[in-house]
Amino acid sequence: MSDLETIARQAINSVLHxxxxxxxxxxxxxxxxxNDNGADRTIVGLQYQVRAQGFVIQRGVTGNxxxxxxxxxxxxxxxxLLHNGSRVADYEVRASTAALAPVANLSxxxxxxxxxxxxxxxxxxxxxxxxxxxxxxxxxxxxxxxxSDESLYDDAVINAATQNQMTTRAGA
Amino acid sequence: MTVKxxxxxxxQIICPLRFTRAVTGPPVIDxxxxxxxxxxxxxxxxxxxxxxARGAMVGITEGDTVRVKLLREDIDATAPLFATSTDTQCAExxxxxxxxxxxxxxxxxxxGVRDYASRPVCIQIRLGSMTGPVLGELEPHIxxxxxxxxxxxxxxxxxxxxxRTAQSLVTTxxxxxxxxxxxxxxxxxxxxxxxxxxxTVLRDGVTPFAVAGQMTTTMNNSTPGHTNSPQDWREFSxxxxxxxxxxxxxxxxxxxxxxxxxxxxxxxxxxxxxxGIVCADNATDNSVAHELCHYLDNPAHGQDxxxxxxxxxxxxxxxxLMWTPSPxxxxxxxxxxxxxxxPTTRGALITVKxxxxxxxxxxxxxPRARRRSLNxx
Numbered sequence: 001m002s003d004l005e006t007i008a009r010q011a012i013n014s015v016l017h018x019x020x021x022x023x024x025x026x027x028x029x030x031x032x033x034x035n036d037n038g039a040d041r042t043i044v045g046l047q048y049q050v051r052a053q054g055f056v057i058q059r060g061v062t063g064n065x066x067x068x069x070x071x072x073x074x075x076x077x078x079x080x081l082l083h084n085g086s087r088v089a090d091y092e093v094r095a096s097t098a099a100l101a102p103v104a105n106l107s108x109x110x111x112x113x114x115x116x117x118x119x120x121x122x123x124x125x126x127x128x129x130x131x132x133x134x135x136x137x138x139x140x141x142x143x144x145x146x147x148s149d150e151s152l153y154d155d156a157v158i159n160a161a162t163q164n165q166m167t168t169r170a171g172a
Numbered sequence: 173m174t175v176k177x178x179x180x181x182x183x184q185i186i187c188p189l190r191f192t193r194a195v196t197g198p199p200v201i202d203x204x205x206x207x208x209x210x211x212x213x214x215x216x217x218x219x220x221x222x223x224x225a226r227g228a229m230v231g232i233t234e235g236d237t238v239r240v241k242l243l244r245e246d247i248d249a250t251a252p253l254f255a256t257s258t259d260t261q262c263a264e265x266x267x268x269x270x271x272x273x274x275x276x277x278x279x280x281x282x283x284g285v286r287d288y289a290s291r292p293v294c295i296q297i298r299l300g301s302m303t304g305p306v307l308g309e310l311e312p313h314i315x316x317x318x319x320x321x322x323x324x325x326x327x328x329x330x331x332x333x334x335x336r337t338a339q340s341l342v343t344t345x346x347x348x349x350x351x352x353x354x355x356x357x358x359x360x361x362x363x364x365x366x367x368x369x370x371x372t373v374l375r376d377g378v379t380p381f382a383v384a385g386q387m388t389t390t391m392n393n394s395t396p397g398h399t400n401s402p403q404d405w406r407e408f409s410x411x412x413x414x415x416x417x418x419x420x421x422x423x424x425x426x427x428x429x430x431x432x433x434x435x436x437x438x439x440x441x442x443x444x445x446x447x448g449i450v451c452a453d454n455a456t457d458n459s460v461a462h463e464l465c466h467y468l469d470n471p472a473h474g475q476d477x478x479x480x481x482x483x484x485x486x487x488x489x490x491x492x493l494m495w496t497p498s499p500x501x502x503x504x505x506x507x508x509x510x511x512x513x514x515p516t517t518r519g520a521l522i523t524v525k526x527x528x529x530x531x532x533x534x535x536x537x538x539p540r541a542r543r544r545s546l547n548x549x
Binding site: 027 | 174175176177178179180181182183184185186187188189190209210211212224226227245246247248250251252299300301304305306307308309478479482484485486487488489505506507508527528530531532
């Protein structure tokens, strides 16, 4: 579930107003990649807060689904994982409204693996491992992980069966 | 380091951690390779019990303390992480003291306390403290140590002997035992019991060995003289039937072999064809360990295909002890040409997971070898 809302703010007696664009996306924290499907792989009990434009806008603890409804304001929010109230890890979260690239393309394959939580490194323009570079160790490893987890022949060859399964699991 | 997340399609799964081997380079006895092939756990022998863990597996000999390395793939490098065991009577976290924080190098030391049947244990990595949420997990398997007796035969063929000596084999078997340590299997080699064999003719008592110093076979379709019959390996059969010592694994060392570094029949091949191992002088210690894995009920190779033309070329297959050959031909792809053991050198991973045949061909080398080690001679 996600939504994009535009909130117009106007102070009393002001002739100016600004607009807050808030997009909400679903983040799932898991011990292993792939859709959970009730396989007991979620990370439960993560304390977190979401910071945007200098303000904490949300706090919570992950439940049995490991899910965080992450609001993104002004294009970027920071997810801060907490322990006993102290910040212990940060995620800079941005959202793209662009469709996934075709699964036949290298970048489309990397986008889907990344979406599913496979660990493809942090190269590329967005720092999340998604680019058009072939023969990257982390990418081959994640393809093998995916094939193995999906009971596909684990040879790192991204054939039609692997592409179809990537599309199915990513939902697009 | 802030982890950058670019959400597409309004949904993103984040999996922060994974495990890997603690070192690179040649095998080290307290740093076993980690079977991190996927997060699914595969089939399990009945004695392993069921486990909800999803992640890597590693074998540990009972009483040993080993190092594994935690990789922070998608979490800050500075996030305080702690390691705990779900059952300290099976496996215990020895370092870092108190379970954490785990140092920047990611090294966690785990002791295999005891080999219990049907009592799976899990090393869990937690955020913030020993009671924090579980971010990732490793399933160790603890194995009671079994000793398998080996006798070596130093073979001379038509006057040309192997260059190996009883003393040189001491180091060879030390290195082999380093590779096999995670399985709880130790090959007991006694230099004083090493035999020397002088061979000139085959078992028929007439036909001479084809080439002095060499075990000649014609198993490959392309080798001249190939007959697709036992004739193709009659020199091998002659060698492994030479004064075999009962209740030992018999390993014969020759100077050369024309088709292989080593060749093995396991003990399901009854005599007169016989069972045993022949290794040439160009077989590395890793290659002898590879042949012993064949001997212990693992006939397949890491690259074997489930369909014609689909042989594995990937980095996982090359990391397996059962990949062949080693050294292998460079591919030009860096992570395939060095899988952590040196340039074009296959690894020493003996698979712990038993992934379905449709996924990886023959797998589950550790449970297969453990089963055969109960009846090895």
